[in-house]
Amino acid sequence: xxxxxxxxxxxxxxxxxxxxxxxxxxxxxxxxxxxxxxxVLSAAPDLVLLDINLPGISGFDICTQVRRHLEVPIIFxxxxxxxxxxxxxxxxxxxxxxxxxxxxxxxxxxxxxxLKRTRGMEPKETTLFSKGDISLDIAKCCIFCKGENVDLTKxxxxxxxxxxxxxxxxxxxxxxxxxxxxxxxxIDDNTLSVHIAKLREKxxxxxxxxxxxxxxxxxxxx
Amino acid sequence: xxxxxxxxxxxxxxxxxxxxxxLAAAFFRLTGYSGTNTxxxxxxxxxxxxxxxxxxxxxxxxxxxxxxxxxxKVDQRYLLSELLPxxxxxxxxxxxxxxxxxxxxxxxxxxxxxxxxxxxxxYIESWVHEIKAPITGIALLxxxxxxxxxxxTIPQTLEASKSTSSGSMYTEAESSIPxxxxxxxxxxxxxxxxxxxxxxxLTISLENQKIENYVDMVLYYARSExxxxxxxxxxxxxxxxxxxxxxxxxxxxxRNRVRADINCxxxxxxxxxxxxxxxxxxxxxxxxxxxxxxxxxxxxxxxRDGVLLIFEDNGIGIRQxxxxxxxxxxxxxxxxxxxxxxTGMGLYLCKxxxxxxxxxxxxxxxxxxxxxxxxxxxISNYILLTNDQFNCLTKS
Numbered sequence: 001x002x003x004x005x006x007x008x009x010x011x012x013x014x015x016x017x018x019x020x021x022x023x024x025x026x027x028x029x030x031x032x033x034x035x036x037x038x039x040v041l042s043a044a045p046d047l048v049l050l051d052i053n054l055p056g057i058s059g060f061d062i063c064t065q066v067r068r069h070l071e072v073p074i075i076f077x078x079x080x081x082x083x084x085x086x087x088x089x090x091x092x093x094x095x096x097x098x099x100x101x102x103x104x105x106x107x108x109x110x111x112x113x114x115l116k117r118t119r120g121m122e123p124k125e126t127t128l129f130s131k132g133d134i135s136l137d138i139a140k141c142c143i144f145c146k147g148e149n150v151d152l153t154k155x156x157x158x159x160x161x162x163x164x165x166x167x168x169x170x171x172x173x174x175x176x177x178x179x180x181x182x183x184x185x186x187i188d189d190n191t192l193s194v195h196i197a198k199l200r201e202k203x204x205x206x207x208x209x210x211x212x213x214x215x216x217x218x219x220x221x222x
Numbered sequence: 223x224x225x226x227x228x229x230x231x232x233x234x235x236x237x238x239x240x241x242x243x244x245l246a247a248a249f250f251r252l253t254g255y256s257g258t259n260t261x262x263x264x265x266x267x268x269x270x271x272x273x274x275x276x277x278x279x280x281x282x283x284x285x286x287x288x289x290x291x292x293x294x295k296v297d298q299r300y301l302l303s304e305l306l307p308x309x310x311x312x313x314x315x316x317x318x319x320x321x322x323x324x325x326x327x328x329x330x331x332x333x334x335x336x337x338x339x340x341x342x343x344x345y346i347e348s349w350v351h352e353i354k355a356p357i358t359g360i361a362l363l364x365x366x367x368x369x370x371x372x373x374x375t376i377p378q379t380l381e382a383s384k385s386t387s388s389g390s391m392y393t394e395a396e397s398s399i400p401x402x403x404x405x406x407x408x409x410x411x412x413x414x415x416x417x418x419x420x421x422x423x424l425t426i427s428l429e430n431q432k433i434e435n436y437v438d439m440v441l442y443y444a445r446s447e448x449x450x451x452x453x454x455x456x457x458x459x460x461x462x463x464x465x466x467x468x469x470x471x472x473x474x475x476x477r478n479r480v481r482a483d484i485n486c487x488x489x490x491x492x493x494x495x496x497x498x499x500x501x502x503x504x505x506x507x508x509x510x511x512x513x514x515x516x517x518x519x520x521x522x523x524x525x526r527d528g529v530l531l532i533f534e535d536n537g538i539g540i541r542q543x544x545x546x547x548x549x550x551x552x553x554x555x556x557x558x559x560x561x562x563x564x565t566g567m568g569l570y571l572c573k574x575x576x577x578x579x580x581x582x583x584x585x586x587x588x589x590x591x592x593x594x595x596x597x598x599x600x601i602s603n604y605i606l607l608t609n610d611q612f613n614c615l616t617k618s
Contacts, residue, residue, distance in 0.1 A: 009355045015362035022366070053351075079354035081441075081495070083454040101358040101434055103470060104365040174476065181472040184465055186482030186518075 001115065004045035005029040006036055006062065007077065008054050016049065023108050033057055037065035045072060047115055050094070052078040052085065060092050067093040073118040075111065077102070105182055129164035131222055134208060136164050148206040155185050156199050159192075163212065163222045172219040196220065223283045232275065239271055285309060300325050343444050350441040357434050364427040368420055428473055435506060439567060442499055446574050453493035453579070460486035460531055463494055464520045467501045471509075475518075478509055482518040488529045490599040496575055497597075501533065503568040504595055508535035510564075511557050513590070531597040540587040548585060549573035 003025045007013040010031070017027045028043055030036060033054050040048060040062075048066065052059035063074055076089040079100040089097045095114045098107060127138040135144045138161060142151045152160065162179050163171060177192055187195070196212065203211050213221045229236070243264055250260040288307045293299055303321035306314075445452050464484050468475065475482065501520075508518055512535070519534040540548060544555040551570040558564030576583040582598030 009359060011359035012355065012362060015359060015366055018366045019362060079351040079358070081351075082452055086454075100354045101361050104362060106469065177476050178472060181469065181476065184484070186468055186475070186480075186484065188476070188479040188481045188516075190479070190515075191481060 001047075002026045002028070002043070002045040003111070004040055004043055004048045006033065006040075006048065006054070006059070007051045008033065009051075019104055019108070020111075025111075033062075037062050040066050040072070041069055044070070046119075047111065048072055048074045049077050049111075050074055052076060052080055052089070060088060063089075063092045063094060073114050075114055077107075129161070131164065131167045134211060136160050143203070143206070145203075145206045145208050150202045150206050152199075152202070155180065155187070155195055156202070158183050158185060159195060159199065160222075163220060167222055170213075170215055170219045170221045176220065223279075223286050225279060228279045228282065229275070239267075243267060285314070300328055346440060346444045350437055350444075353437055354434075357430060357437065360430045361427065361434075364423040364430065368423040368427065424473065424477075428477065431471070431474065435502065438499060438502075439571060442496075442571055442575065443567070446571065446578065453496060455491055455493055457489050458492050458494045458497065459489050460497075460520075460522050460529075463498050464501060467498055467505055468518075470502070471505055474509060475505075478512060478516060480509060480512065480516040480518060482520070484520045486520060486522040486531065488522040488524055490529050490601070492579060492581070492599060496579060500572045500575055500597070503572050504533050507568060508533075508537055508593070511535075511537040511539075511593075513537045513592075525598075528598055528600040531599065533595040533597070534592060536592040539589040539591055539593055540585070541589055542587075545585060545587055549583070 001024075003020055005013060005016050005020075005027055007016060007029065013029045013031070017029050020027050028039075028045065030039055033056065036054075036057070050059045050063060054062075059076060059078070063076075066072065066074065073095045074093065075096040075098060076094045077098050077100065078085070078089075081099050086097045095118060096110055098110060129136045129138070133145050136157075137144065138157065141154070141157050142149045143160065158180055159176060162176060173189065173192060177187065177189065180187055180192075196214075200212060203209070211222055215221070246267075247260055247264060250263070285307060289302070292305045292307075293302055296302070296305065303318055303325050306318055306321075309315065309318075461484060464486055468482055468484070505518065509516070515536070517536050519532070521532050521534070523530045523532065538557065541556060544553075547553045548555065549569050549572070550566075552566040553570070554564040554566045558566060573583050576597065580600060582596070582600075584596045584598075585593065586596070587593040
């Protein structure tokens with residue numbers, strides 16, 4: 001998945017590249033904007049991130065130029081916050097309009113949303129995770145072990161979901177909490193401990209013990 | 223203008239006539255005219271004088287009445303000199319000219335000040351937009367580096383969880399790409415930034431967010447006078463806005479061990495951005511004045527003529543005697559003084575914006591128990607009506 005970044009601030013450009021490459025996108029980010037529309041056309045990316053205030057040229061113009069030849073999704077990233085600019089951006093053919101400063105997870109989610117919408121791609125999300133005898137079914141919201149199963153609450157499922165994505169690695173408590181917050185579960189440190197304790201009980205009820213390991217000051221691991 | 227005032231004003235003229243009459247009477251007497259003739263002469267004189275005074279009085283009264291009527295009617299009263307009724311009198315014309323000149327300089331001065339103020343406001347707005355670029359840069363940088371500790375492999379899972387959680391579409395791709403390649407760019411970044419630890423970046427992120435908030439306050443203060451130029455009223459899900467605000471502050475909230483509970487089913491017609499700003503201010507207050515086991519509860523309730531949003535915390539609360547003043551500009555109260563970092567602007571701005579958006583804002587609080595802030599979104603009959611009509615239409 002190739003993303004073309006048009007941003008004149010070197011720091012933001014560089015950090016956006018790191019952020020997106022960490023999210024497994026390929027990126028191109030030119031540092032001169034004289035013939036940037038041409039560059040976009042020849043690179044034929046899957047998505048363009050476009051700043052509006054660029055030296056010597058406006059992002060709106062670039063958008064128009066690109067759109068004349070290429071139906072590539074365009075997301076405006078800008079510090080302009082007036083509704084008129086937003087409207088203008090959407091009228092010029094932008095697919096989304098995100099104002100600075102943005103939350104990196106939100107940015108990634110919106111990029112994914114635009115890509116999904118414009119390419120009509122349904123991500124084939126894995127709904128069944130397993131480690132050893134134990135498997136987690138996201139769709140049914142329950143956990144299995146050797147024919148036995150137990151239902152999970154939404155919070156417990158999200159916790160396990162993250163742990164199952166990183167088997168063998170200690171996931172810090174802070175990361176677990178952050179992950180839960182991103183999924184609209186707004187809990188604190190103590191509540192996490194309570195949830196983990198309940199999870200262990202549930203696992204015990206289907207005959208699984210010591211599945212979730214704790215390391216003090218580090219986090220949890222399965 | 224009353225007749226007596228008018229006559230008093232013409233005192234010298236009357237005196238002059240009186241003296242002239244006396245002198246004329248004396249002259250007639252000395253030159254041997256008969257008494258009746260003198261009286262007749264003086265009577266005619268007085269009659270003429272009276273008529274003349276009356277006419278002048280009526281004219282003046284009409285002139286000033288007209289001027290006063292204009293003055294009451296126009297809304298920019300300093301423009302009176304332009305609007306005064308015509309007059310043949312020299313004095314009126316002189317006065318009018320002087321008024322005219324004085325007003326002109328006054329208007330020029332007002333224009334000048336207005337222009338200065340507008341320039342200043344525009345500069346502030348453009349400055350805010352400029353300052354947001356470095357803030358974004360710092361936020362991105364901290365986010366990318368947060369979790370990197372080169373000697374430690376654990377924190378990398380954070381970034382992995384980030385990318386998978388925020389965009390589910392790369393879960394597939396991720397599992398198919400070898401781990402070494404996955405972390406390549408990150409390791410490069412980690413090497414560059416070895417000296418700062420994860421905690422440092424977290425702290426910088428939090429401070430950066432404070433800067434962002436202060437900058438936002440400036441922007442919204444500058445714009446609060448002219449809300450109408452900057453809003454986009456549309457159907458807004460309060461749940462989404464509340465989650466967005468919590469999401470934005472998740473680092474701060476998690477660090478302060480705040481739990482939150484959101485239950486906002488209702489949608490309202492309002493401007494999303496401004497509501498987000500208002501909720502953000504409330505949230506920052508709640509975190510600032512938190513108590514034990516901080517808990518935030520944001521819920522909505524549908525009322526007869528609107529939607530009520532309740533923003534509730536279990537913080538230290540506000541004293542009863544201070545409750546009525548918390549929305550005043552610059553009011554910090556005992557909490558603010560104890561805290562030492564209050565500006566007294568947050569809630570003032572909330573109130574101001576709510577007034578402009580037609581939202582009711584009120585507060586309830588008990589010391590040591592918590593604070594409840596109520597946002598009342600009115601639903602106009604018009605919208606209800608059109609929705610009903612819409613439903614009828616779609617049904618038929």
